[in-house]
Amino acid sequence: MEIFHISAECYPMAKVGGLADVVGALPKYQTNAGHNVRVVVPAYDTKFKKENQFECVHWGSVKLGSFNFPFSVLKESTDVLGYELYLIEINELFDRPNVYGYEDDIERFLSFQIAALDWIIARNEVPDVINCHDHHTGLIPFLTQFAYKYEKLKDLKTVITIHNGLYQGWFGFDKLHYLPEFDLKHVGFLEWNNSINSLAVAVKCAQAVTTVSPSYLNEINYAANGLENLFNSVRNKSKGILNGIDIEVWNPLKDKMIAENYSIENFEIGKQKNKEKLCEQFELDPSKPLFSFIGRLFEEKGGDLLPQASALALSENFENINILILGSGNSEIESQLTQLRNDYKGNYNVFIGYNEELAHLIYAGSDYILMPSRVEPCGLNQMYAMRYGTIPIVRRTGGLRDTVIDFGDEGNGICHDQASVGDICYSINRAVKLYDDKISFNKVLKRGMEADHSWESVCQDYIEIYNLIIEKNEI
Ligand code: ADP
Numbered sequence: 001m002e003i004f005h006i007s008a009e010c011y012p013m014a015k016v017g018g019l020a021d022v023v024g025a026l027p028k029y030q031t032n033a034g035h036n037v038r039v040v041v042p043a044y045d046t047k048f049k050k051e052n053q054f055e056c057v058h059w060g061s062v063k064l065g066s067f068n069f070p071f072s073v074l075k076e077s078t079d080v081l082g083y084e085l086y087l088i089e090i091n092e093l094f095d096r097p098n099v100y101g102y103e104d105d106i107e108r109f110l111s112f113q114i115a116a117l118d119w120i121i122a123r124n125e126v127p128d129v130i131n132c133h134d135h136h137t138g139l140i141p142f143l144t145q146f147a148y149k150y151e152k153l154k155d156l157k158t159v160i161t162i163h164n165g166l167y168q169g170w171f172g173f174d175k176l177h178y179l180p181e182f183d184l185k186h187v188g189f190l191e192w193n194n195s196i197n198s199l200a201v202a203v204k205c206a207q208a209v210t211t212v213s214p215s216y217l218n219e220i221n222y223a224a225n226g227l228e229n230l231f232n233s234v235r236n237k238s239k240g241i242l243n244g245i246d247i248e249v250w251n252p253l254k255d256k257m258i259a260e261n262y263s264i265e266n267f268e269i270g271k272q273k274n275k276e277k278l279c280e281q282f283e284l285d286p287s288k289p290l291f292s293f294i295g296r297l298f299e300e301k302g303g304d305l306l307p308q309a310s311a312l313a314l315s316e317n318f319e320n321i322n323i324l325i326l327g328s329g330n331s332e333i334e335s336q337l338t339q340l341r342n343d344y345k346g347n348y349n350v351f352i353g354y355n356e357e358l359a360h361l362i363y364a365g366s367d368y369i370l371m372p373s374r375v376e377p378c379g380l381n382q383m384y385a386m387r388y389g390t391i392p393i394v395r396r397t398g399g400l401r402d403t404v405i406d407f408g409d410e411g412n413g414i415c416h417d418q419a420s421v422g423d424i425c426y427s428i429n430r431a432v433k434l435y436d437d438k439i440s441f442n443k444v445l446k447r448g449m450e451a452d453h454s455w456e457s458v459c460q461d462y463i464e465i466y467n468l469i470i471e472k473n474e475i
Contacts, residue, residue, distance in 0.1 A: 001466060002036045002127040003027075006116055008109065008136035009099060010041045011249075013048045013085065015356070016099050017296060018243070018380045019163045022212070023133055025246035026462065028082035029455040033463065036084075038127075042094040042112050043074060043087035053077040054087065058119045062090065062111045064178045069093060071115040088115045106171045109136040109198075110178050117143055121152055129466045131159045132206065135169030138198035139179070141205035142189055146182040157469040159462075160202035161210045164377055165224045165231075166300060169198030193226060203230055207237065207469040210462070212378035213399030214240030223375075237475055239465060242402055243378040244455030245387065250363075252388045257360035264449045267389045268442075274365035282349035284322040289435040291321060291393070291428060292366040294359050294381055297329030297337070302372030302395065302419050307336035309372070309424040314344045316425065320432055324366070325350040326358055363388040368431050374419045376400045386412060386448030391434075391441075393427045395419050403453070407434065412447040 009016055011024030027037040043049060054074035062069045069090045076085040088094070093108040102108065117140065120127065132140050141158035144150050172195060176187075192200040203209055209231075211217040217240035220231045231238070248254075252270065253263045259277035262270020272286070279286040291313075297303035310323045323344075325337055337350045351358060363369070369385035371394040378399030382392035392413040394400040405411025414431055416423035434441050468475045 001129070001463070001470075002125065003030060003038070003466065004120065004127050004130045005037070005039045005133065006113070006130060006137045006140060007039070007041055007133040008112075010039050010085065012081075013041055013087070014044050014046050014099050018212075018378065019133060021246065021380055022163065022243055024081065025244065025249070025455050026459055028246070029244070029459040030463065031083045033459060035463070038084045038086060039081075040086045040088060040116050042108070043089035044099060045095050045097050049087065052080065057086070058122060060115065060118050060122070062114045062118065064107060064111055064114070065175075067107075069111050069115075071111070073115075073119045088112050088119075090115060106169070106175065107178070109169070110139070110175075113137055113139050113143065114180060116140070117150055117153070121150055126153060126156055128470055129157045129159060131161060131462070131466075132202055133161050134163050135167055135199040135202070138169055138200075138202035140202070142186075142201045143180060143182070145205060146186045146189070147180040148182060149180050157466070157473075158202075158206045159208045159210060159465060159469070160199075160206040161212065162199070162216075162220070162377070163212050165199065165211075165220050165227065166375065168200065168225065168227065170195040171198075172196070192230070197227075200227055200230055203227070203234055207473060208465050208475050209234055209238040210465065211238070211240045212243045213402045214242065215401045216240060216377040216398040219375075219398060239461075239475060241458060241461045242399060243380060243383075244458040245380060245383045245453050247387070247454045250384050250387055252364055255360055255364070257357045258364040259361065260364075262389075264389075264446060267445070267449065271364065271389055274361060275367075276365075278324070278361055278365035279322070282324055282351075283346060284324065284349060285346065288320060288322050288347075289367045289432060290324060290365065291368045291370055291431070292324045292326070292362045292390075293370045294326045294362055295371075297327045297333045299330075300373065300375040301329075302374055302424075303327065303329060303333045305372050305419065305421050305424060306370075307333065307340060309421045309428075310337075310340055310348060311343070312421060312425050313428045314347055317428070317432055318347065321347065321428070323348045324362065326353075326355065326362055328352050328354060363390055366390045367435060368393050368414075370424070371395065371400060372419060372424050373397055373400065379403070382413070383453045386451055387453070389445050389449050391431070391444055391448060393424075393431060395423070407440070407444045412444060412451060
């Protein structure tokens with residue numbers, strides 16, 4: 001089967017969060033399973049782009065209203081990632097360091113989608129399926145069916161995978177003329193709440209909707225930033241598939257970014273060495289339990305709860321614990337977290353920014369990973385943490401509910417229900433007690449390390465959906 005994944009992110013070409021990890025890994029496992037898989041992302045000015053070789057396989061020009069943007073399609077020459085990676089190069093729009101956050105993001109991702117389809121239609125064969133990811137590629141299921149110039153793709157099957165339903169890519173009907181011409185009787189597919197809503201378009205037009213965990217599929221029926229009714233109405237073509245992790249990239253036995261490699265056989269000594277390195281770097285005490293957080297510092301991640309929860313936990317348990325935070329996002333949260341460094345020197349530290357290498361060391365060297373999320377469509381951190389023998393402390397929501405079971409129920413982590421400072425501190429207290437009981441602590445840790453979250457076992461679920469929509473046009 002020929003499968004296209006079209007996405008704004010793909011690790012290691014361009015990563016902001018979990019979307020990149022998924023689009024960087026799932027295609028590799030689908031390729032290993034015998035499929036022809038191609039991944040298409042914009043050609044941002046990233047380290048990966050600079051350090052790898054590409055050949056131009058197509059060029060053209062995207063018309064966006066009265067603007068014309070020349071574009072090229074670049075293929076990574078060596079298939080170093082285990083699948084074919086293509087970059088859509090539109091210099092005026094993507095020759096910038098960041099993935100998102102520009103005033104013209106709507107124009108950028110519209111041009112990206114149009115250029116990708118222009119190229120696909122210029123090839124000889126029509127693929128079997130396009131798997132779109134999040135709102136940045138949400139117009140593709142509409143354009144393939146209704147835009148005159150993509151007539152040849154009319155019967156091509158599309159899937160939208162929702163990694164985060166909070167972000168939807170709205171824009172006004174004043175930009176309708178940016179889209180390639182289509183029969184106006186279909187304009188209703190574009191509309192949600194008087195705007196063009198890219199995610200809603202995809203949900204309406206794709207043959208299948210997947211979310212990145214089964215629990216998240218249930219949650220978006222009552223909390224989806226205004227799209228709840230729409231998600232309810234498409235339940236019959238929706239499925240929640242829990243993300244896997246790339247066990248080759250995330251392998252404590254081979255990871256080159258950590259201080260000491262280890263496996264379940266020798267995790268105690270291996271983790272201790274990583275912890276010592278981490279504690280030395282951040283002036284913490286390796287004899288105390290280390291609680292870490294890695295992620296975007298926003299309310300959806302419970303980032304706003306971290307400053308107060310850290311202060312409270314450190315004052316209650318002073319001398320007993322370390323807290324280390326790696327992240328960036330809301331500037332108010334960033335400054336509160338930075339301020340705490342003065343108050344709890346020796347027990348607390350923070351790194352504001354994005355640092356892939358440090359993230360690996362933190363997964364390896366911490367005892368606990370904190371995930372107090374309000375919303376967590378799947379969450380990968382808890383799965384990486386468990387693979388590295390770090391016990392997750394999570395709020396039961398979305399994918400965290402599907403992957404972490406409280407140790408009180410013979411599980412692999414510590415769970416609470418409320419996104420509140422009180423619940424986080426209660427869990428930290430339980431964690432300190434568990435840490436002091438080494439036999440029980442190691443039992444919980446090992447259950448996490450033994451779990452199989454690899455894509456190998458999950459990637460077939462996507463193939464089944466593709467097969468169903470190809471054969472029956474429904475799932
Ligand atoms: P998100 O909602 O951000 O996509 P996920 O849990 O699905 O959350 O994925 C987060 C991914 O991003 C993980 O690979 C995590 O290690 C990584 N990550 C998040 N913030 C940082 C950071 N500041 N530095 C390094 N890696 C980070």
